[in-house]
Amino acid sequence: MTAYFEEFISKYKKILETELATAIDKLEAPLTLKDAMAYSLKAGGKRIRPLLLFxxxxxxxxxxxxxxxxxxxxEMVHTYSLIHDDLPSMDDDDLRRGKPTNHKVFGEAMAILAGDGLLTYSFQLIANDPYLDSDKKIRLLHLLSKSAGPEGMVGGQVADIQAENRNLKIADLEYIHNHKTGRLLTFSVMAGAIIGGATELELTLLEKFSGHLGLAFQISDDILDVEGDEGIIGKPIGSDNGKLKCTYPSLLSLEGAKTHLSSHIEEAKHCLAQTNLKTDLLENLTELVAGRDR
Structure with missing residues (x-):
């Protein structure tokens, strides 16, 4: 990774962390709700989605x-999805990023409401953005609602639940991850392209890029669940197998999953090369996904 890329990550993660806290602080809402929303937002994480957007x-x-x-x-939509994903009625996880999950700290009802608050507040933030014109706001709101809703992340979550304890084909698994994980990663890139003023051709190429990147991200996640460092990733190793979830290593073997990961990374880079844009930061983020350890 270049010094410029490291400086970019450091700078914009710092800006993002500050502004996330400010956004919660200025809410006129019950203190317990604000605390629950802030708790999961402040839990850290890669912030890969905002960095892709930037x-x-x-x-x-x-x-x-x-x-x-x-x-x-x-990041609020992503965090809401994690809070709800950890609930007893969903994945029933006790830890997230090495800390007790939201419902373990605030109770199940408050965790649900914290997730609801983060989701709905996200649309308010875009609608009130003083730096974007109305056309861009409408495009972003439409794309975010579709990416996070029943045609995107929520639909993928449903498919994931229904797939538990079942033998899936690779196409079924890719459907789940294209929706559950991929749609929000695609939004990250497409939102940045919309804000940046992309042409239709550029949007098409970047959508293909983000599709490959989304699958690579999930394959990497599945690999980490097998051979990651529990102290680094912040959750028990092998948790997916314990929940009877179908994963890339279980379908393709660990080595097969790594080959699949490399293939999607190469395809993602190929799409970037075709854009003729200044994509060095996106290329570095692609490499980060390929070699991530958390």
Missing amino acids: AAIDAFGEKPETGLQTAIAL
Whole structure:
């Protein structure tokens, strides 16, 4: 990774963390609700989705800061999904990023409401963004609602639940992850492209790029569940197998999953090369996904 890329990550993660806290602080809402929302937002994480958004804007020669409100909204939607995913009625997880999950700290009812609050607040943030025109706001709101809703992440979550303790084909598994994980990663890149003023051809290529990246991200996650460091990833190793979930290593073997990961990474890079944009940051983030340890 280049010094420029490391500086980019450090700078925009710091900006994002500050603005996430500010967004919660200024809410006129019950203190316990704000505390529960802030708890999961402050749990850290890779912030890969906002960084992809900032990098996509940079590819068009625009200032990443123009996408700050959308990046905050995106991270709130992602965090809401994690809170709900950890609930006893879903994956029933006790730890997230090495800390007790939201419902373990605030109770199940407050965790549900914290997730609801983060989801709905995200749309308010984009709608009130003073730096985007109405056309871009409408496009972003439409794309985010579709990416996070029944045609995207929620639909993927349903398919994931229904697939437990079943033998799946690779196409079934890719459907789940294209929706559950991939749609929000695709939004990250496409939102940056919309804010940056992309042409239709550029949007098409970046959508293909993000599709490959989304699957690579999930395959990497499945591999980490087999051979990751529990102290680094912040959850028990082998938790997917314990929940009878179908994964890439269980279908393809661990080595087969790694080959599949490399293939999607190469395809993602190929799509970027065709855009003729300044994609060095996006390329570095792609490498980060390929070699991540958490």
